[in-house]
Amino acid sequence: xxxxxxxxxxxxxxxxxxxxxxxxxxxxxxxxxxxxxxxxxxxxxxxxxxxxxxxxxxxxxxxxxxxxxxxxxxxxxxxxxxxxxxxxxxxxxxxxxxxxxxxxxxxxxxxxxxxxxxxxxxxxxxxxxxxxxxxxxxxxxxxxxxxxxxxxxxxxxxxxxxxxxxxxxxxxxxxxxxxxxxxxxxxxxxxxxxxxxxxxxxxxxxxxxxxxxxxxxxxxxxxxxxxxxxxxxxxxxxxxxxxxxxxxxxxxxxxxxxxxxxxxxxxxxxxxxxxxxxxxxxxxxxxxxxxxxxxxxxxxxxxxxxxxxxxxxxxxxxxxxxxxxxxxxxxxxxxxxxxxxxxxxxxxxxxxx
Amino acid sequence: xxxxxxxxxxxxxxxxxxxxxxxxxxxxxxxxxxxxxxxxxxxxxxxxxxxxxxxxxxxxxxxxxxxxxxxxxxxxxxxxxxxxxxxxxxxxxxxxxxxxxxxxxxxxxxxxxxxxxxxxxxxxxxxxxxxxxxxxxxxxxxxxxxxxxxxxxxxxxxxxxxxxxxxxxxxxxxxxxxxxxxxxxxxxxxxxxxxxxxxxxxxxxxxxxxxxxxxxxxxxxxxxxxxxxxxxxxxxxxxxxxxxxxxxxxxxxx
Numbered sequence: 001x002x003x004x005x006x007x008x009x010x011x012x013x014x015x016x017x018x019x020x021x022x023x024x025x026x027x028x029x030x031x032x033x034x035x036x037x038x039x040x041x042x043x044x045x046x047x048x049x050x051x052x053x054x055x056x057x058x059x060x061x062x063x064x065x066x067x068x069x070x071x072x073x074x075x076x077x078x079x080x081x082x083x084x085x086x087x088x089x090x091x092x093x094x095x096x097x098x099x100x101x102x103x104x105x106x107x108x109x110x111x112x113x114x115x116x117x118x119x120x121x122x123x124x125x126x127x128x129x130x131x132x133x134x135x136x137x138x139x140x141x142x143x144x145x146x147x148x149x150x151x152x153x154x155x156x157x158x159x160x161x162x163x164x165x166x167x168x169x170x171x172x173x174x175x176x177x178x179x180x181x182x183x184x185x186x187x188x189x190x191x192x193x194x195x196x197x198x199x200x201x202x203x204x205x206x207x208x209x210x211x212x213x214x215x216x217x218x219x220x221x222x223x224x225x226x227x228x229x230x231x232x233x234x235x236x237x238x239x240x241x242x243x244x245x246x247x248x249x250x251x252x253x254x255x256x257x258x259x260x261x262x263x264x265x266x267x268x269x270x271x272x273x274x275x276x277x278x279x280x281x282x283x284x285x286x287x288x289x290x291x292x293x294x295x296x297x298x299x300x301x302x303x304x305x306x307x308x309x310x311x312x313x314x315x316x317x318x319x320x321x322x323x324x325x326x327x328x329x330x331x332x333x334x335x336x337x338x339x340x341x342x343x344x345x346x347x348x349x350x351x352x353x
Numbered sequence: 354x355x356x357x358x359x360x361x362x363x364x365x366x367x368x369x370x371x372x373x374x375x376x377x378x379x380x381x382x383x384x385x386x387x388x389x390x391x392x393x394x395x396x397x398x399x400x401x402x403x404x405x406x407x408x409x410x411x412x413x414x415x416x417x418x419x420x421x422x423x424x425x426x427x428x429x430x431x432x433x434x435x436x437x438x439x440x441x442x443x444x445x446x447x448x449x450x451x452x453x454x455x456x457x458x459x460x461x462x463x464x465x466x467x468x469x470x471x472x473x474x475x476x477x478x479x480x481x482x483x484x485x486x487x488x489x490x491x492x493x494x495x496x497x498x499x500x501x502x503x504x505x506x507x508x509x510x511x512x513x514x515x516x517x518x519x520x521x522x523x524x525x526x527x528x529x530x531x532x533x534x535x536x537x538x539x540x541x542x543x544x545x546x547x548x549x550x551x552x553x554x555x556x557x558x559x560x561x562x563x564x565x566x567x568x569x570x571x572x573x574x575x576x577x578x579x580x581x582x583x584x585x586x587x588x589x590x591x592x593x594x595x596x597x598x599x600x601x602x603x604x605x606x607x
Contacts, residue, residue: 003482004473007449010486091443231463235454237444238504241437244406245514246457247430292445292488293453295463 014296017289021303028307029073032314033065037321068203071211072309072327075203075268076278078218080305081226082261083279084286084298088233089257090154094165096279097265099339100150101172102143103276106269108175109142110135111195115186136213139266146171147258201273201328203313210271222264223302229253230294237292275328277335278305284338355382355541356417356432356511363402363412372398373409374567380560382511385534385544387554390564391588396547397438399564400514403545405429430458434505438516442489448500449485452476455507475507476500479533495526502533513537515546519553531557551601555579563587
């Protein structure tokens with residue numbers, strides 16, 4: 001009987017953690033908006049948030065800060081969710097859209113759309129996409145190529161967890177090389193700098209219409225799908241044989257998951273550039289807090305992704321203000337050592353090649 | 354309780370290699386059928402065919418009197434508990450969450466109170482309730498085996514398919530696992546297991562199916578199938594059999 005109570009207690013603890021994270025997230029939104037070069041009291045910030053006027057503060061809040069904070073909220077959740085889902089469906093703790101090269105493949109797609117299809121331009125250090133749909137579709141198509149490469153390497157060539165990640169990282173270099181080649185060949189300073197600026201991974205560049213697009217796709221497809229599959233991800237962790245005997249097709253789940261993760265990553269990458277490692281850090285951090293059951297892990301991981309991205313972006317904006325450090329640089333500085341740590345600790349994280 | 358399973362002349366190929374070549378068997382509720390034979394004889398493949406994971410090229414499997422491949426996968430899943438030879442234990446999944454995945458055929462979106470209750474009952478049946486909050490990685494071989502069986506029981510199966518449930522276990526856990534299987538059988542479940550230990554097969558089974566090279570070499574009651582001649586022919590090992598103790602011993606000295 002006391003064991004039952006213990007199970008209940010641990011579920012309450014997980015639920016409580018989740019509630020706390022939701023509260024933290026909702027406090028972080030106005031807090032991140034309040035922090036920055038242009039100082040204002042939290043009360044004033046809240047006032048203009050709910051009642052926008054023509055003051056400079058309102059312009060700062062609505063045109064500069066709120067957009068990027070909301071982008072961090074959504075994109076953080078999408079990237080972290082994708083990481084968690086891919087890790088479970090491939091039973092690979094090192095898997096994530098970033099370590100699997102989906103971000104780099106998407107970035108090549110964006111470059112192709114920018115350079116050859118005149119999908120955008122740069123003016124006054126701001127990148128404009130004439131056609132955000134075209135750019136994201138290209139990012140998505142290119143990341144689908146990488147999805148195919150990954151699935152072939154894993155299930156036709158039979159690579160183990162670590163070999164798969166290492167070969168995916170190697171392939172990411174190919175995408176980067178092609179990206180450099182395009183820049184070298186095109187030799188148009190403006191377009192080249194567009195692409196270079198764009199790869200930095202900066203939340204500030206997303207426009208309201210692009211944010212709507214990301215939000216609709218994430219909230220309508222990506223996030224609900226990952227949450228819906230929670231119990232199946234638990235099942236997948238036990239092995240393909242168990243999944244099949246429960247009447248679930250592991251191949252289908254793997255394909256759907258990687259394609260939807262590619263969709264989310266491509267959307268995020270096409271509007272804010274490459275944001276590395278959030279999709280790897282957030283799931284692991286979440287797993288340490290609530291354990292491996294995806295019913296709690298998936299939402300916790302998504303919230304952690306949002307929180308990490310919001311905090312990194314806020315630090316990037318304030319640490320050497322008024323200069324803004326792109327958030328992609330901030331997350332990579334923290335994330336890269338973590339990846340090395342996980343590779344060293346590989347065995348302890350329970351993956352057996 | 355218990356489902357009748359009939360296999361008729363099943364043939365299955367992996368590419369051009371014959372894995373199963375004309376297998377037939379019959380088993381009903383409250384019976385234990387042990388499938389024995391050397392490595393690569395087709396034991397695991399046969400279990401997968403009976404589970405509907407692999408569909409044979411020729412022949413048929415009747416599940417409760419109906420053709421297996423005409424029954425929806427979900428319905429088969431609700432009646433069959435599977436204990437694979439090996440499960441992967443990654444991702445810090447807790448024992449309770451793992452056992453809960455056995456309820457997947459009944460779950461639409463998220464496990465209900467009933468599912469949690471059944472998972473808990475299943476853990477209690479195998480005496481592993483105290484492990485509920487541990488992660489799979491932290492378990493010993495014997496504990497893991499019990500938990501995997503608990504997961505199969507959480508399905509509330511009428512058929513249990515076990516693939517070498519006692520290998521990798523120490524003597525005590527082997528005995529415990531076999532007692533558990535026997536107890537499930539006396540509740541009326543249909544039990545089919547692949548097993549390597551001939552003595553164990555001798556003691557626990559109602560029927561034995563001896564496979565060699567994907568063919569049925571012998572089938573029937575344990576004492577009919579497990580003869581020194583059959584064992585020598587299939588394994589190439591001379592043995593003596595102590596009938597009153599149901600023990601099979603290889604005679605070659607090492």
